Amino acid sequence: MAEHIPGTDTPDNEPQTVSVPDKPALEGLESKLSARWREEGTYAFDPDTVRDEVYSIDTPPPTASGSLHVGHMFSYTQTDVMARYKRMTGKNVFYPMGWDDNGLPTERRVQNYYGVRCDPTKPYDADYRPPAKAAKNQRDFDVVSRRNFIELCEELAVEDEKVFEDLFSTLGLSVDWNRTYRTIDDHSRAVSQRAFLDNLRAGDAYMAEAPTLWDVTFRTAVAQAELEDREQPGAYHRVSFHAPDGEKIYIETTRPELLPACVALVAHPDDERYQRLFGTTVKSPLFDVEVEVKAHPLAKPDKGSGIAMICTFGDLTDVTWWRELNLPTRAVIGRDGRILADTPEWIATETAKENYAAIATKTVFSAKETVVEMLRESGDLDGEPKKITHPVNFFEKGDKPLEVVTSRQWYIRNGGRDEERRERLIARGKEIDFHPAFMRSRYENWIEGLNGDWLVSRQRFFGVPVPVWYPLDAAGNPDYDHPVLPDSASLPVDPAAEPAPGYEESARNQPNGFIGDADVLDTWATSSLTPQIVGGWSVDEDLFAKVFPFDLRPQGHDIIRTWLFSSVVRADALNAAAPWKHAAISGWILDPDRKKMSKSKGNVVVPTDVLNEFGSDAVRYWAASAKLGADTAYEIAQMKIGRRLAIKLLNASKFVLNLGATEKNVALADTSVITNALDLALLAQLTDVVNAATSAFERYDYAKALQLTESFFWSFTDDYVELIKDRAYGAAGDAEQASVLATLATTLDALLRLFAPFLPFATEEVWGWWRAGSVHRAPWPNVDGLAAAVEDADAGILGTVAAALGGIRKAKSEAKVKQRTEVLKATVTAPEGAVARLRAGQADLKAAGNVRELNLAVGEGELTVSDVELAPPAE
Numbered sequence: 119m120a121e122h123i124p125g126t127d128t129p130d131n132e133p134q135t136v137s138v139p140d141k142p143a144l145e146g147l148e149s150k151l152s153a154r155w156r157e158e159g160t161y162a163f164d165p166d167t168v169r170d171e172v173y174s175i176d177t178p179p180p181t182a183s184g185s186l187h188v189g190h191m192f193s194y195t196q197t198d199v200m201a202r203y204k205r206m207t208g209k210n211v212f213y214p215m216g217w218d219d220n221g222l223p224t225e226r227r228v229q230n231y232y233g234v235r236c237d238p239t240k241p242y243d244a245d246y247r248p249p250a251k252a253a254k255n256q257r258d259f260d261v262v263s264r265r266n267f268i269e270l271c272e273e274l275a276v277e278d279e280k281v282f283e284d285l286f287s288t289l290g291l292s293v294d295w296n297r298t299y300r301t302i303d304d305h306s307r308a309v310s311q312r313a314f315l316d317n318l319r320a321g322d323a324y325m326a327e328a329p330t331l332w333d334v335t336f337r338t339a340v341a342q343a344e345l346e347d348r349e350q351p352g353a354y355h356r357v358s359f360h361a362p363d364g365e366k367i368y369i370e371t372t373r374p375e376l377l378p379a380c381v382a383l384v385a386h387p388d389d390e391r392y393q394r395l396f397g398t399t400v401k402s403p404l405f406d407v408e409v410e411v412k413a414h415p416l417a418k419p420d421k422g423s424g425i426a427m428i429c430t431f432g433d434l435t436d437v438t439w440w441r442e443l444n445l446p447t448r449a450v451i452g453r454d455g456r457i458l459a460d461t462p463e464w465i466a467t468e469t470a471k472e473n474y475a476a477i478a479t480k481t482v483f484s485a486k487e488t489v490v491e492m493l494r495e496s497g498d499l500d501g502e503p504k505k506i507t508h509p510v511n512f513f514e515k516g517d518k519p520l521e522v523v524t525s526r527q528w529y530i531r532n533g534g535r536d537e538e539r540r541e542r543l544i545a546r547g548k549e550i551d552f553h554p555a556f557m558r559s560r561y562e563n564w565i566e567g568l569n570g571d572w573l574v575s576r577q578r579f580f581g582v583p584v585p586v587w588y589p590l591d592a593a594g595n596p597d598y599d600h601p602v603l604p605d606s607a608s609l610p611v612d613p614a615a616e617p618a619p620g621y622e623e624s625a626r627n628q629p630n631g632f633i634g635d636a637d638v639l640d641t642w643a644t645s646s647l648t649p650q651i652v653g654g655w656s657v658d659e660d661l662f663a664k665v666f667p668f669d670l671r672p673q674g675h676d677i678i679r680t681w682l683f684s685s686v687v688r689a690d691a692l693n694a695a696a697p698w699k700h701a702a703i704s705g706w707i708l709d710p711d712r713k714k715m716s717k718s719k720g721n722v723v724v725p726t727d728v729l730n731e732f733g734s735d736a737v738r739y740w741a742a743s744a745k746l747g748a749d750t751a752y753e754i755a756q757m758k759i760g761r762r763l764a765i766k767l768l769n770a771s772k773f774v775l776n777l778g779a780t781e782k783n784v785a786l787a788d789t790s791v792i793t794n795a796l797d798l799a800l801l802a803q804l805t806d807v808v809n810a811a812t813s814a815f816e817r818y819d820y821a822k823a824l825q826l827t828e829s830f831f832w833s834f835t836d837d838y839v840e841l842i843k844d845r846a847y848g849a850a851g852d853a854e855q856a857s858v859l860a861t862l863a864t865t866l867d868a869l870l871r872l873f874a875p876f877l878p879f880a881t882e883e884v885w886g887w888w889r890a891g892s893v894h895r896a897p898w899p900n901v902d903g904l905a906a907a908v909e910d911a912d913a914g915i916l917g918t919v920a921a922a923l924g925g926i927r928k929a930k931s932e933a934k935v936k937q938r939t940e941v942l943k944a945t946v947t948a949p950e951g952a953v954a955r956l957r958a959g960q961a962d963l964k965a966a967g968n969v970r971e972l973n974l975a976v977g978e979g980e981l982t983v984s985d986v987e988l989a990p991p992a993e
Contacts, residue, residue, distance in 0.1 A: 136888045138775050142768035144733045144761070147879040152287045160892050161205070161292040163212045167664055173209035174665035175201060176649050176698055177293070178673050178681075179216030179301060181223055182278040187715065187722045188752055190282075191289055191729075193704040195741035197672040198291045199820045200702065202875035204669075205292065206898040212665050214297035214652045217282070219275040220306070221641035222336070222515055225580040228271050234260045236267040236579035238614035238636055264612055267580055271302060285725060290734050290878040292894065299652055301644050302582070307610035309651045310644040311585040313692055314530075314574075315603060318586075322531050322691045323574075325598060329430070329437045330573060332523045333513040334455030338577040339527055340513045340520060341640060342534075342570065343680040350510040350519070353503035354422060357493060359383060359400040359409075367400050367411075368500060370422030372508065374493065375457070375485040376429040378405045378465060378474055379450045384439055385425040387413040392425050402427075403498035404489070406470045412443050431522035433511070434569065451521050457485050482521070526598070528575035528584060528637070532687045534568035546686050549696040550671075553818040554747040557675060557703040561686075564679040572687065574643040581638030585611050587618035594629045602632060606656070646684035649697045671698040675705060675747060702818055705749040712751060723752060735877040736761035742876050745821045763828060764880040767873065770835045771884040774862045777846040778855075781888055783863035786900070789907035794845075794854060795958035797861035799915035800838050802908040803830060804865055805901040811872055812898070820875070827872040834865060837920035844965035868899040912955060918981065919959035922946045925983025926967040933988055940989040943971035948981040 155161060175197065180190060205211045229235060233252025240263040248270060253259055262270070279300075286293065299306055317323035331340040355374045358366040369383060380402050385392035395411040402409060409427075416435060417426060428439045430447045439445065452458050461474045473492055477485040493499035511520045533540030544562055552558040575584055585604055588596040602618040604611045613634025617623040625631030644651075649668050654661035667689075673681055682701060689697035706714045709721040728737055732754075739760025744750040785792055792798060807830045814822035839862075846862065848855045867889075874881045874893045885893035926944060930937055944967075946956060953974050956963065964972050973985075 134781050134888055134890045136775050136780055138772050138887050142772055142883070144735065144764055144768070144880065147883055148288045148290070148729075148734050151879055151882050152290070155292075155892070155894075156287075156295060158892070160894055161211070161213065161294055162296060163294045164210050165661060165664070167210045169664050171208075171210045172212055172664050172669075173201075173204040174212040174653070174668040174670070175214075176652070176668045176671045176685075177213065177215055179218040179299075179645070179648060180282060181221070182217040182219050182275050182282055182300075186281065186285055186725050187707075188725050188728065189707045189715065190285065191725045191737055192707050192741045192744070192750065193672065193674060194286065194291055195289060195738045196704055196744075196746065196820065197670070197702065198289075198293075199738075199742050199875045200670065200672075200815070200818065201292050202878065202894060203815045203820070203823075203898065205894065206871065206874065206896065208897065211292070211294075212297075213293050214299070215283075215286070215291075215293045215295065216299045216301065216648060216652060217275060217279045218301045218641070218645060219271055219278075220301040220581055220644050222578070224271055224275070224302070225578065228267065228274055228580075229256075229259065231274055232260075232270055233258075234262050234267065234270065236264055237261045238264040238579055238583075238612070240264075240266075242266060242615060263615060264579060264583070265615055268302060271580065272300065275300060275302075285729075288729055288734055289725075290738065292878070297652065301641070301648075301651075304610055305657070306644060306647075306651050307582045309647055309656060310582045310639060311604075311609045311611065312606055312656050313647055313650065313688060314639065314643070315585060315606075317530055317691055318603070320691065323528060324531075325526060325528050325601075327524060327526045329440070329522050330525045330527055331434075331511065331513075331520045332453060332525070333516045333518070333520055334453065335516055335518050336513065336578070337453055339525060339573055339575060340516075341573045341642070342568065343572075343642070343684070344514050345511050345520070346514045347509035348512050349507050351505065352508050352510075353505050355490060355493070355503045356423070356500040357403060358498045358500060359402055359427075361395070361398070361400050367395065367425065368423045369425055369427045371427060372506070373429070373432045373482075373486070374489045375477065375482055376432050376450070377402055377427070377489060378407070378462065378477075379429040379431075379448045380405075380407065380409055380427045381430055381440065381445045381448050382409050382428045382443065383411045383425055384414050384417045384428055384443075385411070386415060386417040386419050389417070389419045389424055391419075403496060404470065404473045404492055405465050406467045407448075407464055412439075412445075414439055414443060430524075433522065437522060438569070447524060449524055451482065451523060453523055453525075455518065455521060456481055527573050528639075529571040530574050530643070530687065531691075532568065532572040532683075533565055534570040534572070540565055540568070543683075543686060543690060546690050546696045550686075550698060551700045553700060553702045554745070557678065557701070557747055560675065560678045561683060564683055572684065574640045575637040576640050577636075578638050581641065582610070582644050583612045583614060584635040584637045584639060585609065585613065586635040587613050587621075587632045588635070589618075590627075590629060590631050590633060592629050594627075596633055601635075642680055642684050645681055646688045649685065649689065650692065655692070666693070666697070667695050668698040670700045670702060672702040672704065675703045678703070700818065703747050705744070705747055708749055708751045710751060710753075714749075715752065728754075728757060732757045732761045733764065733879070735764040735880050738876055738878075739763060739824075742824050743821055746818060760877075763831075764877050766835065767831070767869075767877065767880045768884060770831075770839065771866060771870075771887070773839065774866050775888055777843070777859070777862060779859050779863040779866060779888075781863070781867075783856075783859045784867045785860040785864050786903040789860075789904060791856045791860045792864075792907060794857045794861075794962075795912070796838070796841065796915055796919060796962050797857050798908055798911035799913050799959075800834065800861055800865060801904050802911040802913035803833070803916065804868055805904050805908050806913065808868060808872065808899045808901045823872075824876050827869070827876075831869055831873070833916065833920075834869070837916055837923075838865075841916075841919060841923060841959070841962040841966045845962060849965065850961065864904075868901070871896060871899045912958070915955045915958050918948070918952050918955040919963050921981050922948075922956060922963055922983060923966055925981070926969065926986065929983060929986040930988065935988060935991070938968055939991075941967055941969040942987040942989055943973065943985070944969055944983060944987070945973040945975055945985040946981065946983050947975040947977040949978065950976050952981055 232248035242265040587602040618632040740756040811823040
């Protein structure tokens with residue numbers, strides 16, 4: 119087994135020659151260094167390893183068919199900062215990249231780009247090529263097989279993914295580009311189907327005919343996790359039902375078009391107004407259907423009239439009532455969002471049939487208008503509708519309200535109907551350290567609010583096919599209870615295009631033959647398996663054992679309910695484990711008005727523009743300054759600060775190296791050469807910063823590590839470097855010069871490593887001026903060797919001496935003289951402890967301030983500089 123050493127310093131007997139450019143610049147570093155890193159395999163994962171040496175990252179696969187935005191730079195930078203830190207601490211970092219090209223966005227893009235439509239029943243054409251120019255009208259698009267459609271997707275995805283890869287390389291992501299995947303490639307489809315079949319055999323996946331949320335535009339079922347509430351205008355209609363004795367029972371509804379689907383009325387069991395009616399029947403207006411009045415605790419006495427009609431189905435509450443009260447199913451809305459054409463059998467009277475005929479085949483909107491008018495004419499509408507605004511369920515990608523229809527669908531058990539499994543999944547969540555910790559509550563709250571299992575089948579053409587066929591009996595009816603399954607070696611399969619095992623294609627749709635399941639799996643059903651896909655589950659078990667459970671899942675807080683939770687569901691069922699040890703949850707990017715950036719709002723910023731303007735290190739600085747979980751404003755000002763920091767790092771490093779610091783001066787093992795109290799003070803501060811930054815990184819608080827490092831850096835450049843220039847040039851003798859050069863070299867060495875995760879381009883550029891190899895393969899700074907040297911050092915000396923120098927320079931500025939003007943004498947007054955510090959750094963203070971005579975006086979209060987006498991200007 120290979121020994122994993124993340125980086126080594128240049129051996130003492132092979133010193134690196136110092137070569138500093140005359141005019142250091144950030145421009146051009148991204149392209150130069152990205153190419154070098156890829157060529158040299160700087161970030162390549164070494165598979166010859168053991169689990170303890172590995173730090174594995176379940177990288178979010180971006181939707182490559184989508185447009186780039188600054189959110190990609192923000193969240194992926196935060197992940198990369200942690201990856202770079204872990205690599206420097208000695209970990210063999212497994213950092214892959216995937217592309218999520220399985221789903222509606224890709225389907226739409228491929229359709230419109232090539233001018234094609236997918237029909238799974240079409241045979242595969244190995245020689246098919248799309249038209250040179252897409253037709254303008256969709257009805258004129260080419261109709262192709264699912265396999266041809268997937269091939270076109272992969273072809274276009276390659277081009278889309280190049281754009282993302284170029285962006286991520288420019289941004290400096292330390293991804294191993296040899297380890298990439300697509301969620302629709304053969305490997306991912308095989309893993310997704312294999313996992314589904316494992317779930318099916320274990321009883322964790324099942325088929326059921328049940329009420330299903332349905333998007334009438336996309337003609338597909340929708341899972342609970344894909345819902346979003348949108349405020350919509352509506353109206354309450356007060357409608358009368360009729361008791362046998364002629365009494366009118368008023369309900370209030372926003373969906374009068376569902377009156378023909380009514381199966382019961384319901385009120386709270388404690389509502390005294392309606393207790394006398396429980397168990398009796400009433401007739402519906404217009405449609406004359408007799409329904410029973412039921413009691414159920416979900417009914418709200420203070421909502422409307424306090425009694426509600428139950429329809430199959432108006433919303434998810436109707437589903438709950440239907441299931442728990444064991445009510446019949448009377449569906450009237452089809453999958454196209456229109457009222458069914460045929461009059462239902464439960465509508466029996468001639469008048470009722472005429473009324474139904476008046477709404478048959480109409481959209482729910484038109485049917486509502488018609489029903490309301492008929493209710494007016496019949497006298498069953500009490501008053502005029504009351505306009506309201508209320509939340510309505512939408513598919514997150516849809517533009518019409520969802521309906522609830524009855525259909526046969528595939529489900530994966532997720533604890534929505536199983537208390538024991540729900541508790542187990544909550545326990546799995548406790549095995550994961552959430553960063554920030556409060557995000558765990560979003561995970562647990564989602565589980566506790568589930569009202570059903572995970573619906574994973576979709577009535578779409580493009581995606582991972584459900585790998586199932588069904589035998590047909592002699593009458594041609596499918597036997598859903600005995601599905602035909604493929605063997606693992608044959609995956610991936612497409613039942614719509616390939617015959618079932620043991621059958622010839624000619625037996626498709628024939629009596630005693632077979633049919634293929636035409637559905638595809640929900641895109642989350644594949645994305646939930648990213649640890650298994652990229653880790654080699656069921657394909658390369660040796661690799662999987664080295665990376666699973668993964669160390670880190672980075673992702674946004676808005677998909678905890680979808681990607682994070684579904685991934686835990688799959689890992690729990692397939693691997694009996696949590697899929698990761700840590701979950702790093704990033705926030706949203708907000709525009710200057712603190713609104714979430716989105717394409718629909720038109721406030722998205724294109725990342726290439728800011729990368730070109732400010733440089734990658736500047737953009738990374740902005741992203742890394744934000745804590746995990748925090749929504750962060752898009753701030754150009756913060757990027758300007760980051761650019762200034764990166765430029766200052768180049769220029770300060772040039773200055774330090776030009777003072778004479780070299781690699782040989784780095785003193786970590788032998789610190790005997792460092793004797794000056796000011797030098798030891800700086801190294802004491804450095805020791806504290808390295809320890810604090812390390813601790814922050816281990817807590818996944820990279821923003822704190824950056825803050826600590828940056829603050830120390832500015833003190834180093836603005837205070838220390840200004841104070842020691844004369845000593846560095848040898849004005850105080852060889853011993854003092856050796857002390858300061860060792861301090862400069864040791865500090866610069868540590869600063870480059872501290873900044874490396876955040877500013878990879880500037881630090882790598884400087885590293886190459888005086889060190890061999892890459893700073894990104896060098897170890898994280900270790901200050902254990904400095905501990906003895908700085909044990910008795912006073913870290914406050916630097917700040918105190920710097921404050922005195924600032925006072926002297928202020929006096930010169932106020933006198934409008936040059937800073938090199940000699941100070942004949944000056945007095946510094948400070949508390950006794952501060953005066954002792956000033957004495958320790960007095961020689962450097964006098965040299966830096968060009969002070970001939972410096973008086974130190976003990977006094978109360980803050981340090982002050984007074985009685986400054988300047989040399990007269992030269993004649």
